[in-house]
Amino acid sequence: MIYNDINFNQKTILITGGAGFIGSNLAFYFQDNYPDAKVVVFDCFRSESTFTNGNLQSFGHYKNLIGFTGDIVCGNLINKADLALLDDYKFDYIFHQAAISDTRVYDQEIVMKTNVNSFFDLLNKAKKDDDVMIYASSAATYGSLPSPQTVGKEHPENPYGYSKYAMDQIAYRYARENPGMTIVGLKFFNVYGPREYYKARTSSMVIQLGHQILDGKAPRLFEGSDQILRDFINIDDVVQANIKACNPKQNGTYNVGTGTPRSFQDIADILQAELATDLGTEYIVNPYDGYQMHTQADITMSREYLDFDPITSLEAGIKTYIPEIKRLHGEPLD
Ligand SMILES: NC(=O)c1ccc[n+]([C@@H]2O[C@H](COP(=O)([O-])OP(=O)(O)OC[C@H]3O[C@@H](n4cnc5c(N)ncnc54)[C@H](O)[C@@H]3O)[C@@H](O)[C@H]2O)c1
Numbered sequence: 001m002i003y004n005d006i007n008f009n010q011k012t013i014l015i016t017g018g019a020g021f022i023g024s025n026l027a028f029y030f031q032d033n034y035p036d037a038k039v040v041v042f043d044c045f046r047s048e049s050t051f052t053n054g055n056l057q058s059f060g061h062y063k064n065l066i067g068f069t070g071d072i073v074c075g076n077l078i079n080k081a082d083l084a085l086l087d088d089y090k091f092d093y094i095f096h097q098a099a100i101s102d103t104r105v106y107d108q109e110i111v112m113k114t115n116v117n118s119f120f121d122l123l124n125k126a127k128k129d130d131d132v133m134i135y136a137s138s139a140a141t142y143g144s145l146p147s148p149q150t151v152g153k154e155h156p157e158n159p160y161g162y163s164k165y166a167m168d169q170i171a172y173r174y175a176r177e178n179p180g181m182t183i184v185g186l187k188f189f190n191v192y193g194p195r196e197y198y199k200a201r202t203s204s205m206v207i208q209l210g211h212q213i214l215d216g217k218a219p220r221l222f223e224g225s226d227q228i229l230r231d232f233i234n235i236d237d238v239v240q241a242n243i244k245a246c247n248p249k250q251n252g253t254y255n256v257g258t259g260t261p262r263s264f265q266d267i268a269d270i271l272q273a274e275l276a277t278d279l280g281t282e283y284i285v286n287p288y289d290g291y292q293m294h295t296q297a298d299i300t301m302s303r304e305y306l307d308f309d310p311i312t313s314l315e316a317g318i319k320t321y322i323p324e325i326k327r328l329h330g331e332p333l334d
Contacts, residue, residue: 061198234316
């Protein structure tokens, strides 16, 4: 799908975090639609290291990139010598997706060093090369503020959300000081779709519930899940937002959601309809205090300044995702 009249052919494009979920989808988007673009993926790829919460320190997986024919640079954001490997290139566009994406990492030092410090380096690179900079912010910047979540009214409640909030502040200042630059932050809501599998326990509930159902088990949800709503956004619409952000009417940070919240129960029910099962639902007690019960992106500004127009309903997004959910069922995570 071509989203605007930018011709990315002959352009040099950096995708940090390109071995991860959103980054690898962007890499294939350019490869498939702009075969003469030069696409460079920078990612540390996963090691065996875990955080104290038991999750891997990074989720980049080579299997997300099988078939990708661009350049791969393996490097860590917090290592300046690794970032210097990118000096061999002069980029036109940077899509900065690499981050500790796990919202339940509470080691503030590592989250800030990884997500925030490296952003200065990449902004300086973008300034030097005159690149367009599109970076991943997050709905986590809003914490548990009531819906609709609106840019400019943030209240992060964990180190991850704060790190993205800090990136937004840096981007605002940098854009003010460098008015000729294009710098756009995208606050993704709950993204789902192909190439998220290797995020394991941090992947979306769409694939996790899908695999529970394929195991023959009733999907497990918190009690009252028909009243727990999120703004679930399909990966294709996230790619759309990234492409449209390259030609913004104005720099800034923009919400990337559908504007239409749906419940976790809806996901389970749509999956069961698609998979032709009738397993019911197993309800468990929600152990979290202060759990966010409702998110809904206010996308007024995203529509106006990016021309962003989410087109995939939850029903349609899950339907097209089903073959991939089936293919990955039982696939080892390592
Ligand atoms: N998926 C979502 O629902 C969602 C929602 C809001 C924001 N985001 C943001 O979007 C971006 C992409 O998210 P994703 O879902 O693709 O996550 P992901 O974890 O699949 O991708 C992040 C990638 O960054 C790489 N990475 C992590 N630390 C690194 C480091 N120190 N050096 C180099 N590479 C490193 C990982 O290996 C991984 O490939 C992230 O910045 C994330 O915070 C995602």
